[in-house]
Amino acid sequence: MMNRLFLKNATVYAEKERIEQGYVLVEGEKIVDIGPMSSQPDVNGATVIELDSHHFVVPGFIDIHIHGAAGADVMDATTDALQTMATVLPKEGTTSFLATTMTASSDLIERALQNTAHYIQFHNRPGEAEVIGIHLEGPFISPKRAGAQHPRNIMEPNIQLFKKWQEAANGYIRLVTLAPEEKNGLELTAYLKEHGVVASIGHSDAIYEEVKAAIQAGITHATHLFNGMRGIHHREPGVAGAVLMHDEVLCEIIVDGIHVAPEMVRFAYRNKGSDGMVLITDAMRAKCLGAGVYELGGQEVIVQGEQATLQDGTLAGSILKLKDAVKKMIEFTGCTLEDVIRMGSWNPAKQLGILERKGSIRAGKDADLVVLNQEYEVVMTFCRGKLAYSK
The missing domain is CATH 2.30.40.10 (Urease, subunit C, domain 1)
Known part of the structure; x- marks a missing residue:
């Protein structure tokens, strides 16, 4: 029965x-x-x-950019780590997520990809948040916009390497964050588009004209708007300005009040509306654990209060819960619960091509x-x- x-x-x-x-x-x-x-x-x-x-x-929230929670990280490359995330995320209303990797050595990335693919095939089960694919964040990014990604492991965009990784991932890489202005960046962007993978501009130092070319090549997504990208200048709109002005680009945003000032969240919302934004956490393993010293992509992260930083003060992912992003988005912009559902459920499902079973x-x-x-x-x-x- x-x-x-x-x-x-x-x-x-x-x-x-x-x-x-x-x-x-x-x-x-x-x-x-x-x-x-x-x-x-x-x-x-x-x-x-x-x-x-x-x-x-x-509808359940879909977090398309999350590295870890409750002491676990996707880069641990273990069944237990993904199991921990799948078990704790429903407490914040997240019912599915993209396991997000970091800029690391090629071997470590490959292990994380193989592990996630195995988990998706054999361990996803009802009653836990579903891993619906992989978000490859880096290593094809700009050294000038590394943020908390380890600069030692940054590589030039490389179609052959991506093909090898997608094979290791059994085809489950659904979204790739890259800096399209880097050498071979436009070629990789076009390749991703052609093969049904979402190409996202992020950790990028591109100027407006380079972003326009990247959008023509196939960029349809922006990784954590304002963070890890060339900002807006009145003589050079940069990455942030370009993605705010192009309706074909869906923008992720970390609404914790730390990564982006509430006023800038409101500014972005005025430009993009609920159809153009997606709420993410970009959370790391310290989420749910409290203050202390943790590890992210081979670097030490210090968590105090609501904030996670590298030793030099660089923001290093977040400890945000999606349910709190929902509340803060309503508080900062005055948007409705319908708007938040759009940004937290519908848009990510639509972007990943899974609207027939998720998102509403x-x-x-x-x-x-x-x-x-x-x-x-x-x-x-x-x-x-x-x-x-x-x-």
């Missing part, structure tokens, strides 16, 4: 509408029906979850559901129909 779930009486943020006093019916891993309680279906044999109008049922609440899609209260705190998370977290 297939496991059935019936969430009732909540405000449901469905794909096409908001249903006050609505329900969601789940069978196995899928949503089978949604609607108003006035047209309640037969729920015989279902586990009934009684909610109320103060609860919002929203609709019959036939994966039952990746988050129940929020009026303070936007996570009350429950379901990953593919199975309870993954309950407050």
Whole structure:
């Protein structure tokens, strides 16, 4: 008998509408029906979850840029590390994510890719956040914009090496952060586009004209807007200016109030709107652990309060939780919960080409559901129909 779930009486943020006093019916891993309680279906044999109008049922969040959490890191290249991430992320409403690598030696990157591919094939299971692919961040970046990526391991963009890595990853590399202005950068960008991989400009020192050429070559994404890129100058719009002005580029943004000032989050939102942005955490292993000294991509990271930095003060990833990015985005910009769902669920699913099963609440899609209260705190998370977290 297939496991059935019936969430009732909540405000449901469905794909096409908001249903006050609505329900969601789940069978196995899928949503089978949604609607108003006035047209309640037969729920015989279902586990009934009684909610109320103060609860919002929203689609699970998709974090397409995350390195680690709770002491684990994708670069550890172990099943345990990915398992730890998959187990803790539903607490913040994240139901799927791209395992994100770092600029490291070729061997270490390859090990992390093989490990993630193996995990996706054999260890993804309902009740845990799903690893939906890999985000290769570096090593094809600009030495001038290394940020917390280890400068010793930066390499020129290289199609042959990428092919080898994609083979090691069993085709699961879905997104690549690169500096297209570097030698062979435009060639790699065009190759990625041709092979259905999202090419993202990031850790880049490109000037406006170089970004324009890169967009023509196939850039459709920008990695953590404003961070690790040439900023806006009134005589040279830089990477940040170019991606804000081109609607074909979807911008990631780290909304923790540290990586980007609240005013600049608002500025970006005014330019891109909820259709042009995606909320990410860029979190590292220190997330969920508190203050201390940690490791990221072979470098020491000091965590104090809400901030993670290298010894020289360079920001080194974040310890942000996606549920907090949601709250801060609403606070900084005055956007609606619908807007946040766009940026946290729909846009990443659309960008990765998985809208047929993720990114919104609709019959036939994966039952990746988050129940929020009026303070936007996570009350429950379901990953593919199975309870993954309950407050």
